[in-house]
Amino acid sequence: MRAIISAFFLVLVFVTDINAWQVVPDSIVRYFEKELLHFPQEKMNIHTDRGVYLAGERVWFRVHVVDALTLLPANASRYVYVELTAPTGSLVKRVKIRPDDKGSFGGYLDIDENLPEGYYTIRAYTQFMRNIGEDYYAHKSVFISTPASQELKPHVVITEQGEDLKTRIYFSTEADETDTIVPQQVLVFADGDRGGKGDHLKFKNGVAEYTFKEKEVNKSRTYLLQAIYNNKIAECYLSLPFDDSDFSVTFFPEGGTAVLSSPSKIAFKAIGTDGLSVDVEGEVKDEEGNVCTTFRSTHLGMGSFTLNCMPGKRYVAHCKTGNGVEKEFELPVASEQAVSVNTLWLNDVLRVSLNRSPLNANRQNLTLVAQLRGLVLYAKPWDNKREFIDFSKDFFPAGIVHFILIDENCNILSERLVFSRQDDAVAAVTLNPDQLDYTPRQKVALELTLKDVYGNPLEGNFSMSVVDKADVQPDTTSNILSTLLLTSELKGYIEQPAGYMKKDKRTEYNLDLLMMTQGWRRYNVPEILKGHTTETLPYPVELSDVVTGRVEGLVSASKNANISLIALKDSVIGTEMTVVDSEGMFRFDRLEYPENTQYLVQALKPKGSRNLYIALDSCKPLPQPDLKLLVPRMKKKVEYNYMQKMDMKYTIENGMRVYNLSEVLITARRKTKERPSSPFYSEIFEPEVLTSEDVDRQNILSVLDLVRRLPGVTVDGSGTMRYSRSMIFSNNTNKEGGEEKSGNWGSPMVLLDNVPYENFDFDRLNVNDIENLFFASPLTVGAIYGPRAWYGAIVITTKEGFVQKNTLNKNMSIVTPLGYQQEVEFYSPVYDTKEKLESRSRDLRSTIYWNPSVVADAEGRAHVEFYAADSPVDYRVVVEGVCQNGVIISSSSSMVPE
Secondary structure: OHHHHHHHHHHHHHHHHHOOOOOOOHHHHHHHHHHHHHOOOEEEEEEEOOOEEEOOOEEEEEEEEEEOOOOOEOOOOOOEEEEEEOOOOOEEEEEEEOOOOOOOEEEEEEOOOOOOEEEEEEEEEOOHHHHOOHHHOEEEEEEEEOHHHHOOEEEEEEEEEOOOEEEEEEEEOOOOOOOEEOOOEEEEEOOOOOOOOOEEOOEEOOEEEEEEOHHHOOOOOEEEEEEEEOOEEEEEEEEOOOOOOOEEEEEEEOOOOOEOOOEEEEEEEEEEOOOOEOOEEEEEEEOOOOEEEEEEOOEOOEEEEEEEOOOOOOEEEEEEEOOOOEEEEEOOOOEOOOEEEEEEEEOOEEEEEEEEOHHHOOOOOOEEEEEEOOEEEEEEEOOOOOOEEEEEHHHOOOEEEEEEEEOOOOOEEEEEEEEEOOHHHEOEEEEEEOOOOOOOOOEEEEEEEEEOOOOOEOOEEEEEEEEEOOOOOOOOOOOHHHHHHOHHHEOOOOOOHHHHHOOOHHHHHHHHHHHHHOOEOOOOHHHHHOOOOOOOOOOOOOOOEEEEEEEEEOHHHHOOOEEEEEEEEOEEEEEEEEEOOOOOEEEEEEEOOEOOOEEEEEEEOOOOOOOEEEEEOOOOOOOOOOOOOOOOOOOOOOOHHHHHHHHHHHHHHHOOOOOOOOHHHHHOOOOOOOOOOOOOOOOOOOOOEEEHHHHHHOOOOOHHHHHOOOOOEEEOOOOOEEEEHHHOOOOOOOEEOOEEOHHHEEOOEEEEOOEEEOOOOHHHEOHHHEEEEEEEOHHHHHHHHHHHHOOOEEEEEEOOOOOEOOOOOOOEEEEOOOOEOOOOOOOOOOOOOHHHHOOOOOOOOOEEEEEEEEEEOOOOEEEEEEEOOOOOOOEEEEEEEEEOOOOEEEEEEEOOOO
8 A cells, every 4th residue: 555655645746846836725635635645546457368258268367456546556455356247247256366476466267168148247346445336346348158049049029118028039040030940948037047937938930929027027137048949058148128219318518507698518418228328319499499409419329519598498408319219308407606617628728717607707716626536636716817727738647637616615516527638648569570470380479569658668567368360359349548547437337438549539529528428436526625535444455364253251261262273275274373362352364375275263272172162253245246237239249260169179178068958947947956845945935046056156155145145135244134025025015205114124034954043143054054045935934933934034954954163163163265266377389399280189279378467678578479379370469557657558459460
């Protein structure tokens, strides 16, 4: 953290020196400075070797962690958590990464060969980032496909829109959409859980009708379609179809509020019911029907127009989409008290002015503040004698500048975002291959050079991916440049953010529309301006694994007890010792062991430990995914060449893909989880069952962490559990204004191996001992247990009967935290002998080379070597990283000049 704070002071001193002539209100600068010192933030970018994968492959990634203010590489947090989440938002896999000897966070995610096709999300964060919330975590979308899914193209068409969604479903081939196919069997899992109950579709004339019931649809509006075609299972996640006859348009006056009796620039953004952009055109009319102006979206549903709002009039926008749908929207009401910050780029000068009503022209005591990533760059009282202030282009660093106009009480009157594009923010990357053409399996020597805008060499560390251009298309939607400078600062979903990094006048105009239609989010500016800065943080910087607990027993027995910790992974791999404090508490805080390591903690006394009892604090659960990320409207078309190569590669390395058509699947649904034999289980009311497979696959650390995944059950940070009866009684009338009354919430009882418990301590149970777990509704357990089961029951079945954590001895306890992922080097064949060069084994790589940590030296040079695959050598090289001085490294180009 010291490195981050030191970097902050370097930037602060630099800005202060070049602008020493400014009259800066001390309080504003001091408050922002205090916030940065108390709460320096981190940013992240995820770089993967490619964006499309086949089930069964491995995703290679590098997480670039930087200080949010300076963009310098950040090294305060010891660990980065990386997760793969399904389109439904459920967690598929989680790994914990520690830095390598160069300080980079690189790792991998293995994709299960049975994953359904769909857009999955990789997200990354540190424990420290939990202080600002999940919206700030790094996200990257990847498409995972299967050979069977590529043979079919599903079509889902809305036939009736209401509380429930009625649809028609049919299939065709990818090559010919008019060629209707009827698979051997099709199942629909409306809630997206293939372990649940699927509905069997019946086709007539090649088409099936299906109704998605509102109460069965999950929050992400994602369902699973499972088809058997050519004796293969094809599974894919799809988003519910949206009603394309509806859309919404939001209007954003420049500065926040339209000014009365003065021309105001008004931007707008049109989106469909799926949250993605819709192109619109229309006209603005006053209440008498007079046309005041016309407008048309120019980029991703965005556009702007100028309107002079007159006193006593209201204005309506008549909008029309490309498919002829028309709607009307009222424009925001103008105010004679409004004072609006307006900006305009005039070549290399940014002109800032105030727009206000003639009735409010002489308002005094206004202050203009400009801050970038929490650093105040300008703060000065507004001089009413001046019409505008000009800032040279080089005045601001690269990124989003937040202009704020405040009154004498530090209330915000107007805000305006402006993107500052600086050429010196990005390194110039040059690729120099050792020759201009290569043959298959030939050695490639590639030198990369990094220079700044003035031609000076740059030192830096970057990740590098070399892919076959015939197999993998480049990701043109996002990159490290658009992530660090743009999307990490804005509210809401940004479509195709990398496109805003281009340098042309049309892009500059579109980028300014984005600044007007998106909101600032990273810092709580209104509170900071009034001196309400962050004082305490619930999540400190994570430096190691921590295990805490307490020793209980007779006072004389627990006094000065020694605590030992043994790290077990097939054998003993480490030991630690500590002592309890005066209250019987202990703490191990310098632990670091690889994944799947168990900690055996024991309390010891020289004269025996008979009267000692040890209790470990529960491992702090990591945040569960709660994602609602938008996906493209069209299913991604995977390159046929890539699909064939990767399927053949998988067969060579792992044998033929096996599609097990289980007995249950043939009759009704695919059986992926054992159903509990408990008398309290009912498929009608309790379809969600969590098993030991979920514990292993999702790295679940505690029983409470597992319980959190049950629908309707909430567990707060203290372990208090509640259940909403309205999840079962959907027609419950005990509601007011859409909010449930407190009587609908309560703590369920626990049935452990069919034995009832109340106020059960879940820490007594090891999550690895659980066979299955589900929630039994009041409808199934109430008849037996009466009022005790008013809020249902958590039904747990263990593998060998109830075994407490400390069954070894009462002075012992075992915990299995999430350990760090051990490094694995990317495998790249070496053809350095005649035998290897002439080998008949196929080299079918699509990712030719991957290196998560390439270092450019003091001369800005980096050298890598690898061997070409069997395909023609037509490769794309993508590098992403950050230089030691905060300059961003971002390049995607052909290895050999075209």
